Amino acid sequence: MKDKRCLIEITELRAIGSDQNGWMVMKRTKKKDKDTKQPTGGYSEWVAYKYPSSFEGCVAYLEEEMIRMSGSSTLTELRRAAERIHAMMLEILEKGKLL
Numbered sequence: 001m002k003d004k005r006c007l008i009e010i011t012e013l014r015a016i017g018s019d020q021n022g023w024m025v026m027k028r029t030k031k032k033d034k035d036t037k038q039p040t041g042g043y044s045e046w047v048a049y050k051y052p053s054s055f056e057g058c059v060a061y062l063e064e065e066m067i068r069m070s071g072s073s074t075l076t077e078l079r080r081a082a083e084r085i086h087a088m089m090l091e092i093l094e095k096g097k098l099l
Contacts, residue, residue: 005019012028023053023055024049028046030044059093066085
């Protein structure tokens with residue numbers, strides 16, 4: 001019997017997934033040419049890169065990562081980015097009835 005897994009896409013490049021061992025934060029990898037190993041465009045598979053102990057931990061990690069990578073250069077920009085990202089995460093999770 002095939003193992004049941006979960007994949008909840010949060011953004012085009014990030015997702016929360018699970019398998020029989022627990023929860024994971026995942027990212028999409030770019031397709032690469034088999035000979036040159038250079039990116040060919042587009043995305044292929046989801047790859048796990050962080051393993052929080054709970055679903056809530058995955059959500060918190062992703063939210064913090066998105067805030068860190070927001071490109072903010074002032075405290076005001078960072079606060080606005082944090083508010084925008086938090087609202088986006090709540091909307092995604094509420095639509096999926098996960099909260």
